[in-house]
Amino acid sequence: NAGVTQTPKFQVLKTGQSMTLQCAQDMNHEYMSWYRQDPGMGLRLIHYSVGAGITDQGEVPNGYNVSRSTTEDFPLRLLSAAPSQTSVYFCASSYSYLQYQETQYFGPGTRLLVL
Amino acid sequence: GDSVTQMEGPVTLSEEAFLTINCTYTATGYPSLFWYVQYPGEGLQLLLKATKADDKGSNKGFEATYRKETTSFHLEKGSVQVSDSAVYFCALSDTGANSKLTFGKGITLSVRP
Numbered sequence: 092n093a094g095v096t097q098t099p100k101f102q103v104l105k106t107g108q109s110m111t112l113q114c115a116q117d118m119n120h121e122y123m124s125w126y127r128q129d130p131g132m133g134l135r136l137i138h139y140s141v142g143a144g145i146t147d148q149g150e151v152p153n154g155y156n157v158s159r160s161t162t163e164d165f166p167l168r169l170l171s172a173a174p175s176q177t178s179v180y181f182c183a184s185s186y187s188y189l190q191y192q193e194t195q196y197f198g199p200g201t202r203l204l205v206l
Numbered sequence: 207g208d209s210v211t212q213m214e215g216p217v218t219l220s221e222e223a224f225l226t227i228n229c230t231y232t233a234t235g236y237p238s239l240f241w242y243v244q245y246p247g248e249g250l251q252l253l254l255k256a257t258k259a260d261d262k263g264s265n266k267g268f269e270a271t272y273r274k275e276t277t278s279f280h281l282e283k284g285s286v287q288v289s290d291s292a293v294y295f296c297a298l299s300d301t302g303a304n305s306k307l308t309f310g311k312g313i314t315l316s317v318r319p
Contacts, residue, residue: 190299191238197249
């Protein structure tokens with residue numbers, strides 16, 4: 092049981108490039124989400140999904156796209172990278188969308204630097 | 207909207223010192239409250255939680271009590287260890303469908319031998 096896995100661990104991009112951050116979980120969790128972590132800002136929700144084929148925007152969705160074609164995978168796409176997207180990105184999952192009763196399981200994070 | 211306020215950091219303590227990390231919240235409904243911990247180089251993991259007023263969450267010697275009257279969920283530990291050095295996040299999730307998890311800014315704890 093690998094839990095939540097993320098790739099890559101570290102990435103450097105140039106402004107305007109695109110890339111996909113991968114996230115997978117093997118716990119058959121219904122709910123998956125992406126956060127970004129910035130110094131002094133805590134974690135901010137980018138996008139989330141309550142099940143395969145269903146996604147929705149979080150607090151800071153601009154510049155990011157997501158899709159959920161399977162229960163296991165929830166990739167995050169940066170369409171045209173900007174320096175403001177330099178951050179650490181965490182993927183998380185939980186058994187259901189009822190966050191008030193669930194434990195979130197986090198991946199190890201992807202550190203992204205946009206030059 | 208919902209929000210979580212944590213005390214400013216960082217916090218540096220000597221081993222075996224008493225720890226208190228303050229957390230207060232604002233919520234419109236009946237939230238559940240959480241403490242997550244992030245050890246260096248890792249993702250966050252749940253430390254403890256409480257789902258209703260007066261509940262006490264506890265784990266690994268840490269405790270926090272859900273105080274509705276003061277809208278607080280302060281984290282305490284009687285004797286910290288070097289291995290407790292980490293970033294601690296207070297979070298809440300309000301009841302209702304598709305509810306989200308709202309995090310505080312986090313506070314870095316360093317424990318010196």
